Structures are given as structure tokens and as C-alpha cells.
Amino acid sequence: xxxxxxxxxxxxxxxxxLIMVMLAxxxxxTAVADAEPHVDIAIVTGYTSHQIPLEHVTTEINANASLNIxxxxxxxDIVMSEDIDLDEMDxxxxxxxxxxxxxxxxxxxxxxxxxxxxxxxxxTLLNENIPDTHNPNDVRKAIDPYWTNGAYNETNLxxxxxxxxxxxxxRTDLVxxxxxxxxxxxxxxxDMPKRFCEDLDEYLEWYGNxxxxxxxxxxxxxxxxIAFYKSYYPxxxxxxxxxxxxxxxxxxxxxxxxSASRKKKCDLYLKPDDESLVDAILSFTYFSLKFDPESVxxxxxxxxxxNYMNRTEWEESSHPLPTNKMMKxxxxxxxxxxxxxxxxxxxxxxxxxxxxxxxxxxxxxWLVNRTIAQINIREKANNDKKVAIIYYNHGxxxxxxxxxxxxxAPSVCNLLxxxxxxxxxxxxxxxxxxxxxxDTMLSSGNNVGTCAPGVLKKMVETGKVExxxxxxxxxxxxxxxxxxxxxxLERWGPAPGEIMVWENETGKYLVIPKIDIGDNVMLAPQPTxxxxxxxxxxxxxxxxxxxxxxxxxxxxxQKEYGADVIVHFGRHGTQEWLPGKQFGVSRYDWPSIxxxxxxxxxxxxxxxxGEGNQAKRRGSAVIIDHLVPPIITAGLYGNYSELADGVxxxxxxxxxxxxxAHHRAEIINLTRKLHIDERLxxxxxxxxxxxxxxxxxxxxxxxxxxxxxxxxxxASMPYGLHILGTSPHGDKLVGMVNSMLGHSFADDVxxxxxxxxxxxxxLDLVINQxxxxxxxxxxxxxxxxxxTSIEAHLENALxxxxx
Numbered sequence: 170x171x172x173x174x175x176x177x178x179x180x181x182x183x184x185x186x187l188i189m190v191m192l193a194x195x196x197x198x199t200a201v202a203d204a205e206p207h208v209d210i211a212i213v214t215g216y217t218s219h220q221i222p223l224e225h226v227t228t229e230i231n232a233n234a235s236l237n238i239x240x241x242x243x244x245x246d247i248v249m250s251e252d253i254d255l256d257e258m259d260x261x262x263x264x265x266x267x268x269x270x271x272x273x274x275x276x277x278x279x280x281x282x283x284x285x286x287x288x289x290x291x292x293t294l295l296n297e298n299i300p301d302t303h304n305p306n307d308v309r310k311a312i313d314p315y316w317t318n319g320a321y322n323e324t325n326l327x328x329x330x331x332x333x334x335x336x337x338x339x340r341t342d343l344v345x346x347x348x349x350x351x352x353x354x355x356x357x358x359x360d361m362p363k364r365f366c367e368d369l370d371e372y373l374e375w376y377g378n379x380x381x382x383x384x385x386x387x388x389x390x391x392x393x394x395i396a397f398y399k400s401y402y403p404x405x406x407x408x409x410x411x412x413x414x415x416x417x418x419x420x421x422x423x424x425x426x427x428s429a430s431r432k433k434k435c436d437l438y439l440k441p442d443d444e445s446l447v448d449a450i451l452s453f454t455y456f457s458l459k460f461d462p463e464s465v466x467x468x469x470x471x472x473x474x475x476n477y478m479n480r481t482e483w484e485e486s487s488h489p490l491p492t493n494k495m496m497k498x499x500x501x502x503x504x505x506x507x508x509x510x511x512x513x514x515x516x517x518x519x520x521x522x523x524x525x526x527x528x529x530x531x532x533x534x535w536l537v538n539r540t541i542a543q544i545n546i547r548e549k550a551n552n553d554k555k556v557a558i559i560y561y562n563h564g565x566x567x568x569x570x571x572x573x574x575x576x577x578a579p580s581v582c583n584l585l586x587x588x589x590x591x592x593x594x595x596x597x598x599x600x601x602x603x604x605x606x607x608d609t610m611l612s613s614g615n616n617v618g619t620c621a622p623g624v625l626k627k628m629v630e631t632g633k634v635e636x637x638x639x640x641x642x643x644x645x646x647x648x649x650x651x652x653x654x655x656x657x658l659e660r661w662g663p664a665p666g667e668i669m670v671w672e673n674e675t676g677k678y679l680v681i682p683k684i685d686i687g688d689n690v691m692l693a694p695q696p697t698x699x700x701x702x703x704x705x706x707x708x709x710x711x712x713x714x715x716x717x718x719x720x721x722x723x724x725x726x727q728k729e730y731g732a733d734v735i736v737h738f739g740r741h742g743t744q745e746w747l748p749g750k751q752f753g754v755s756r757y758d759w760p761s762i763x764x765x766x767x768x769x770x771x772x773x774x775x776x777x778x779g780e781g782n783q784a785k786r787r788g789s790a791v792i793i794d795h796l797v798p799p800i801i802t803a804g805l806y807g808n809y810s811e812l813a814d815g816v817x818x819x820x821x822x823x824x825x826x827x828x829x830a831h832h833r834a835e836i837i838n839l840t841r842k843l844h845i846d847e848r849l850x851x852x853x854x855x856x857x858x859x860x861x862x863x864x865x866x867x868x869x870x871x872x873x874x875x876x877x878x879x880x881x882x883x884a885s886m887p888y889g890l891h892i893l894g895t896s897p898h899g900d901k902l903v904g905m906v907n908s909m910l911g912h913s914f915a916d917d918v919x920x921x922x923x924x925x926x927x928x929x930x931x932l933d934l935v936i937n938q939x940x941x942x943x944x945x946x947x948x949x950x951x952x953x954x955x956x957t958s959i960e961a962h963l964e965n966a967l968x969x970x971x972x
Contacts, residue, residue: 205237205340205342206237206338206339206340207237207238207239208237208238208239208259208260208334208338208340209238209239209241209257209258209259209260210238210239210240210241210258210259210260210261210262210330210333210334211240211241211242211243211255211258211260211261211262212240212241212242212243212261212262212263212264212330213242213243213245213248213255213261213262213263213264213266213270213274214242214243214244214245214263214264214265214266215244215245215264215265215266215267215270216264216265216320216400217244217405217476217515217524218320218398218400218401218404218405219242219319219320219326219400220244220404220523220524221320221323221404221523222319222320222323222326222404223242223319223323223326224242224523225323226240226323226326226327226330227240227241227242229327230327230330236343238330238334238340240330245266245267245270248266248270248273248274249269249270249273253274253277254277255274255277255278255280255281255286256277256280256281256284257281257284258281258286259286259287259337259338260286260287260288260289260333260334260337260338261278261281261286261287261288261289262289262291262312262329262333263278263288263289263290263291263295264291264316265291267493268294269493271294271295272294274295275295278295278296279296282296282298286298287299287300287333287337289305289308289309289312289333291309291312291316300337303336303337308336311332312329312332314348314350315328315329315332315348316329317399317400317429318348318349318350318351320400320401320402320403320404320405321349321350321351321399321402321403322349324346324349325348325349328345328346328347328348331343331344331345331346332345351365351399351402351429352365352367353428353429353430353433354367354426354427354428354429354430354433354435354459355367355426355427356369356372356424356425356426356438357397357402357406357409357425357426357427358372358375358376358413358423358425359406359409359410359413360379360381360383361375361376362375364402369437369438369441369446372424373386376422383417384417384418384420384422386422387422390420390421390422391421391422391448391449391541391544391548392421392422392423392424392446392447392448393416393421393422393423393424393447393448393449393450393451393540393544394423394424394425394426394438394439394447394449394450394451394467395409395412395413395423395424395425395426395450395451395452395453395472396425396426396427396435396450396451396452396453396454396458396459396460397409397425397426397427397453397454398427398453398454399427399428399429401427401453404525404526405474405526407513407525407526407527407528408453408472408474408512408513408526408528408533409425409453411528411533412451412472412512412533412536412537413425415533415534415537416537416540419537419541421541421544424438424439424446424447426438426439426459427459428459430459431457431459433459434459434460434461435459435460436460436461436464436465439460439465440464440465440466445465445466445467447465447467448467448544448547448548449467449468449469449470449540449543449544450462450465450467450468450469450470451470451472451536451540452469452470452471452472452501452506453472453473453474455471455496455497455500455501456496456500458504462504462505462506463505467547468507468540468543468544468547469501469504469505469506469507470506470507470508470510470536470539470540470543471497471498471501471502471506471507471508471509471510472510472512472536473497473498473509473510473511473512473513473753474511474512474513474514474515474526475489475490475511475513475514475515475753476494476515476526477489477490477491477494477515478514478515479514479515479516479517480514480516480527480529482514483511483514483529483753484755486750487750487751488750488751488752489511489750489752489753490752490753492823492824493824495752495823495824497509498752498753498786502785507785507789507790507791508536508539508789509752509753509785509786510532510535510536510539510753510754511529511532511753512528512529512532512533512536513526513527513528513529513532514526514527514529515527531756531757532755532756534756535756535761535766538765538766539766539768539789541766542733542766542767542768543768545733546733546734546768549733550592551588551591551592551593552592552593552594552689553594553689554593554594554689554733554734555689555690555730555731555732555733555734556588556593556689556690556691556732556733556734556735556736557691557693557726557730557732557734557735557736558581558584558690558691558692558693558735558736558738559692559693559694559695559735559736559737559738559742560572560577560581560610560692560693560694560695560738560739561577561694561695561738561739561741561742562610562614562615562616562694562695562697563616563695563697563698563741563743570607570610570615570694571739571741572738572739572740572741573739573740573741573774573777573879574739574740574774574797574798574890574891575738575739575740575772575774575795575890575891575892575893576889576890576891576892577738577739578603578606578607579603579892579893580738580739580772580891580892580893580894581600581603581606581692581738581893582600582602582603582606583892583893583894583895584736584893584894585597585600585686585690587894588690593687593689593690594687594688594689594690595686595687595690596686596687597686599684599685599686599687600684600686609684610684610692610694612628612631612633613628613631613633613634613682613683613684614682614683614684614692614693614694615682615694616669616682616694616696616697617669617680617682619667619668625669625671625680626671628680628682629671629680633683633684633685634680634681634682634683635680635681635683635725636671636678636679636680636681637678637679637681637721637725638676638677638678639664639665639676639677639678639679640676642664642665642679642717642721642724643664643665645720645721645724645728646664646717646720649720649762650757653714653757653759653762656714656748657714657715657716657717657720659714660713660714660716661714661716661717664717665677665678665679665717665718665721666716666717666718668696668697668716668717668718668719669681669696669718670718679717679718679721680718681693681718681721681722681725682694691730693722695722695737695742695743695744696715696716696718696719696722697719698713698715698716698719698743699713699716711746711747711748711749712748713748714747714748714759715747715759715763719763720762720763723744723762723763723764723765726767727765727766727767732767733767733768734767734768734769734770735764735767735768735769735770736769736770736771736772737769737770737771737772737784737788737790738772739772739773739774740773740774740777740780740781741780742771742784742788744760744763744764744788745760745783745784745787745788745790746760746783746787747759747760747763747787749761749787750787751786751787752786752787753786754786754787754789758787760787760788760789761789764788764789768789768791769788769789769790769791770790770791770793771784771788771790771791771792771793772793772794772795772893773790773792773793773794773795774794774795774796774797774891775794775795775796775797776797778817778820778821779817779820779821795891795893796891796896796897797891798889798890798891799897799901799902799904799905808839808842808843809843809878809881811835811839812836812839812840812843812845812874812878813878815832815835815836815839816836816871816874816875816878818832819832819833819836819871820871826861830860830861833856833860833867834857834860836871836874837853837856837857840853840874841853845874845877848877849870849873849874849877851870851873853870856870899937900933902936902937902970903929903932903933903936903937904929905969906932906936906966906969906970907928907929907932909966909969910928910962910965910966910969913962914928914959914962915928917956917958917959917962918931918949918959920956921946921949921950921951921954921956921959922949922950927949930949931945931946931949931959931963932963932966934948934949935963935966935967936966936967936970942960942963942964943955943960945963946959946960
């Protein structure tokens with residue numbers, strides 16, 4: 170009986186379990202039947218700062234089956250390297266991709282639109298497809314805070330995906346949270362309890378009273394501002410944090426800041442009253458600076474992250490940025506930023522494939538050193554500043570002291586007089602005029618070739634040159650990177666070499682010619698690039714390592730003379746052409762080794778755009794433009810002028826290979842038409858047969874062509890060279906303004922008076938004699954023949970003449 174009861178109870182339990190299972194299955198069936206519609210959402214972006222949070226969020230959403238959402242994201246580099254298929258997406262959100270990336274996905278976006286997908290396109294070239302029920306501006310306004318704060322808090326990206334599903338796919342089951350926002354504008358510090366604050370006083374209160382053992386703000390110490398993008402936090406903030414630590418370790422205050430709005434500038438942090446709070450600014454921003462550099466009035470240094478290479482790739486590359494990303498250098502230059510230095514590269518985690526920004530230690534150290542040097546020359550009294558003015562004597566002797574379009578001797582005299590008036594330690598009686606200056610340069614301030622040991626001996630005997638003992642130089646030389654030392658040894662042999670080496674019974678010495686103008690100011694010739702033979706071919710050679718005396722000169726400026734600043738006097742120096750990267754140079758490239766931490770000031774002819782870029786980007790120079798000589802009708806004309814313009818257009822064109830090849834063809838055709846190829850003794854056929862081949866050889870030809878055109882310009886300029894610190898006047902001013910007005914002025918004048926002198930006569934009346942514009946026209950054209958177009962030209966002429 171008991172056994173029968175047990176069997177009955179067991180049967181009841183089994184039946185109960187089966188009923189429960191059936192009920193559960195029925196419930197599941199009901200749940201499946203009632204499930205919200207599945208949604209496929211894709212995000213396409215060029216923002217690598219969003220990669221990590223997007224990876225986290227899409228993984229979380231895709232792993233949660235109850236959400237019934239498939240979320241995916243595609244960075245620009247993936248789009249460009251793979252064929253992605255977005256045809257079946259329900260919603261596609263696109264933010265900040267390049268034109269090339271947009272073209273690559275255009276077809277699949279169009280297919281998705283044809284299939285009914287919602288496409289929201291922010292700042293790109295693709296078509297959108299937003300339902301008529303939604304205002305596109307309202308959609309962007311709703312999305313923007315989620316997206317712009319996505320790197321700050323990844324929950325924002327999760328809510329962005331939920332928002333898209335809720336609004337456009339009827340997923341009303343989803344709860345869309347409010348955006349979690351960083352302030353639009355804020356000051357940042359990695360040690361501040363909340364990391365960010367919007368009020369300068371609040372920041373200084375914390376910074377000046379912190380008790381965690383870190384650097385304490387001191388108003389009497391220098392302060393460096395660091396501008397960065399809001400999107401850097403948190404995944405690209407490491408370079409900012411590293412710079413904060415490095416500056417503070419040098420007892421320098423920091424003020425890192427950002428703004429995500431064009432309307433909310435950060436000048437209130439940098440210059441809260443009449444004086445700037447900061448002494449220099451490092452700027453990682455290149456689109457739309459969030460401060461006014463001119464108003465703040467301190468040096469702005471272009472700090473860069475290489476988002477396209479890892480450290481090893483950057484170290485080995487001669488072109489460390491893609492051609493279409495040169496805006497990181499180009500745009501800051503437009504607002505006067507200097508010293509474009511790459512301080513970080515992009516590493517990929519081998520396990521996750523996630524990109525991470527990591528600093529390059531020696532580049533950070535170099536950037537900090539150069540920033541401190543810029544601050545020091547602002548703080549130091551003029552009479553205490555050590556200044557080295559470097560002129561060019563590439564071929565040796567009097568006839569080879571010069572610069573492009575600049576009369577060196579009187580220009581140097583004018584500079585020294587101005588420096589003396591400004592309180593620099595200058596004794597103008599040492600070189601009271603240009604004649605004495607030239608004589609002094611010839612006796613103790615010029616380069617001497619190895620073929621003239623007697624001349625070098627005589628120079629040493631003046632007692633006015635610097636002698637660097639062989640052992641001293643060898644010590645400096647051994648501090649250089651081993652690969653750089655090897656380059657020198659292979660080309661020039663062991664130290665001290667043969668160039669500018671003098672020997673007596675005490676040993677060998679490298680001779681540094683110089684002219685002391687006071688205890689703290691000196692003139693010196695830049696060392697030659699070679700043996701004073703075929704020197705023109707050497708001074709733009711980007712493969713030839715500098716010789717021992719060249720290295721010794723610049724290391725002496727750093728280590729013994731202690732220059733606070735060096736002045737490269739006029740175009741056609743050689744330091745910026747030494748071997749190394751084309752831009753974004755390494756601290757251990759030759760141009761950087763030469764100048765070290767010393768600020769470089771470079772008076773440069775205003776039309777030297779291409780080579781001036783080299784001086785800024787490779788030579789670490791602050792360019793001070795000077796006028797070209799007065800240009801009159803005797804300058805380059807016709808095909809010669811077109812040829813010079815073609816060379817400039819070729820040099821400036823870096824983004825479009827097809828257009829660059831077109832400029833090359835124009836140069837070849839004009840050179841042949843003018844028979845310049847015969848004059849130079851060069852066969853242009855290999856360059857014409859393939860307009861993209863033989864690039865190095867073609868640019869060497871352009872160097873020769875450029876020198877020839879420079880010579881032709883000089884020969885055709887009867888008013889000579891420009892003298893620094895002067896402006897043209899009289900006939901020179903009239904000729905200069907006439908050239909600035911261009912052909913249209915002459916054409917307009919010829920309609921009323923076709924004499925060759927009419928334009929110059931009209932300009933002389935208005936500019937030099939002060940005759941009112943209507944009266945001047947009456948005199949030249951006859952009463953009642955005034956022209957509104959000529960009046961506009963003459964108003965421009967007055968503006969040119971006065972400015």
C-alpha cells in the first residue's frame with residue numbers, strides 16, 4: 170500500500186513538472202510573439218577617441234539578447250581598408266569622416282537609403298534620409314551631447330543608440346537617459362579631485378592650496394597653458410598628463426584647458442585682466458583655436474599627436490603625417506604657432522586591437538625645454554640676453570657674404586643699432602658702419618677653405634676667433650646618437666676632421682670665426698656645408714651629414730657661449746636643410762641637434778614661401794618677414810615670370826599629385842621655350858617622359874633653375890637689395906606700389922592715357938606729392954575723365970604706400 174502511494178505521489182510530481190514546463194513554454198512563446206522589433210544600427214566615424222567606448226558599448230548591447238539590437242561601428246581606417254556592407258541597416262549615424270571615406274561608402278549608403286534606412290550625416294558629403302516627421306536640426310541637437318561626450322562617459326553612446334532605436338524604429342520599450350556631459354569649457358588637471366572645473370578662481374584656489382604633495386601654484390613662477398580637445402578625455406589624455414608632470418617637475422605652473430564651442434573662448438582663463446596669466450601656450454588644437462593668440466600675446470607652440478603612426482613608424486618615417494592631414498601643421502601656422510613638434514604616437518594593443526595614444530619621452534623633454542627657452546627670453550632683461558647673429562658666407566670671402574634679396578652689411582648695422590636702442594649689450598663703435606663691418610668679417614669672421622691654411626693661421630693670430638680643443642669637441646661628439654656619429658664618420662672621417670682645423674704644438678683646434686659686439690652679442694658666419702667647392706650644390710643637400718666644424722659651431726653656441734637666441738640672418742641658410750624628417754622632426758634629426766633648445770629668429774624674404782616653410786618646420790624658426798627689394802617693370806616678365814610662378818606652384822602643391830605633375834609639365838615646357846635647359850646644360854627628356862618619376866633629380870634641377878631665376882631677378886632690379894629696417898620711398902616706392910597693383914591698373918589707365926609713363930605719373934602725384942585722387946586724374950587724363958575703377962586702384966595704392 171505504501172509503495173502504491175509513493176508511485177502515485179511520484180506520478181503527480183512528474184505531471185506537475187510537465188505542466189510547469191508547458192506553461193513556461195507557452196509564456197516564452199508569448200514573449201517571443203510580443204518581442205519588440207529587431208534593430209540594426211551602425212555608426213561610422215573618424216574619431217579614434219571614441220573607439221574604446223564604442224567597442225565596450227556595442228559589445229554590451231550585442232551580448233544582451235533581451236535588447237534585440239545589433240549595434241556596430243566602423244572607424245575610417247577600417248572603411249578605407251575593407252569593403253563594409255551597410256545595405257540592411259535600419260539606422261546609420263555618420264560623424265566626421267573625410268571626403269575619401271565618404272566616397273568609399275557612398276554606394277552602400279545609397280543602397281541602405283533605398284532599403285528604407287534612416288541615415289543621419291554630420292559634417293560629411295553623404296546623402297541623408299531623415300523621416301519627414303523629424304526636424305533634422307532637432308535631431309542633431311538631440312544627438313550632439315550624447316556624441317560629443319561619448320569619450321568622457323560611454324553611457325552616452327549607449328543612450329545614443331537607444332535614442333536612434335526609440336525615435337526611428339518605434340522601440341518605445343527602451344529608456345533613453347539624459348546625456349552625461351563634460352562642461353562645454355573647462356580647466357583640467359589630472360590631480361584635481363573632480364579633474365575639471367569651469368572657474369579660474371576655483372582652479373587657482375585648489376592649485377595654490379593643494380595638500381597632496383604635488384606642485385603648488387605660485388604666481389611668481391612661469392605658467393604654461395595647454396590647449397587640447399574635449400574629446401581627448403579620457404582615452405587620449407595621456408600626453409596632457411605627461412606634460413603636466415614634466416612642467417611641474419621643472420617648477421612651472423600649468424593651465425590645461427579646452428572649449429567645445431566656438432562661442433565660448435578660453436581667453437578668460439589665459440588673460441583674466443590686463444596681463445596674461447600664462448607665459449606660453451602649447452596647443453594641440455588646429456581647427457578653430459579656442460583663444461585669441463594676438464590678444465593673449467604669448468608664444469603659441471604647436472604640439473602634435475601623430476594619429477597615423479606608432480612610435481617606430483614615426484621614428485623611421487621621413488613624412489610622419491599623411492599628405493591630407495598636413496592641416497595639423499598648416500592651420501596653426503596661419504595664426505602664428507611655432508615649433509611644430511610631435512610628442513605622441515598611436516599604438517595598437519595587440520590583444521584588443523584598440524588604439525591608444527602614447528607619448529614619446531624624448532620629444533616631450535625637447536618640447537618642454539624649448540617652451541622654457543621661449544619663456545626665458547621673454548623674462549630675461551635685454552642686456553642679459555646672449556644673442557648669436559649668424560650670417561652666410563657659404564663660399565668664403567667678401568663676395569660670398571649675402572642672403573636672398575637682402576643687403577647684409579647695412580641690414581646688420583641697422584639691426585645692431587636697434588638692439589642697442591632697446592637695451593641689448595651692443596657696442597656699435599666696434600662696427601660703426603658697413604665698411605668696417607665688412608673689413609672685420611674678412612679678418613676674423615669668414616669661412617676659410619682647406620686650400621688656404623695660411624689665411625686660417627692669420628685669422629687665428631688675430632686672437633678674436635674661438636678655438637675648440639679637439640678633446641672638448643670629441644666629448645660633445647660622443648654625446649650624439651650613435652647612428653648620427655656614424656653618418657659623420659663615414660663622410661668626414663674621425664674628429665676633428667680637416668675643415669677649419671688649426672694645429673700648433675699643443676694640439677688640434679676647431680676654429681670658430683666670430684665678431685664680438687659686446688659681452689652678450691656676437692656675429693658669426695654659418696659654417697660651410699662642405700669644402701668650399703661646388704658649395705651651391707651642397708647647401709640644400711638633405712642627405713649630406715654636417716661636418717665636424719659645422720657640428721662644433723652649433724654645439725659651442727649651446728654648451729659654452731650659452732646663446733639665449735640665435736638669429737639666422739636672411740634666406741638661404743643651411744641648418745634647416747640638414748638630413749632628417751621633412752616635418753615633425755625628431756629631437757635627434759640633424760636640424761634639431763644643431764639648434765637644440767635655442768629659439769631661432771629668422772628674418773626672411775616675404776616671397777620665400779616654400780623655403781620659409783622649411784625654416785619653420787625643420788629649422789625651428791620664428792619667421793620675421795622682410796620686404797622684397799622695390800620691384801619695378803625691369804623684373805622678371807612674360808614667360809620668365811610665368812616660369813617662376815610655376816616653380817612656386819609646384820613647390821607648394823603637396824595634396825594633389827595630378828596637379829603637381831601638371832605644374833611639372835608647365836615648368837619643362839617653359840624651360841625649353843626659353844632655352845634655359847641649354848643654358849643649364851641639362852636634358853629634360855627623362856622628366857618629360859614620366860611626370861612623376863625621377864622626383865629627386867627633378868627637384869635638384871629646380872634648385873639650379875631657382876638660382877638662375879634669382880640671378881635674373883637681381884640683374885633686372887636697378888634699385889638693388891632690401892635693407893632691413895627701411896622702406897622704399899620716392900621713385901622706389903612708386904615702382905613698388907605699381908608692381909603691387911598689377912596689370913589691371915595699367916590696363917585701366919591705358920584706356921584714358923596709353924603712354925608708358927602714365928601709371929607712374931599718376932602714382933607719383935597721389936603718393937609722393939599728395940595730390941587728391943580726382944585732381945590727379947584730371948592732370949593725367951584731362952578734365953572730366955575720372956574713372957571709378959582707377960580711383961579704387963589709387964585708394965589701394967595709398968593704403969599700400971602707408972602700410
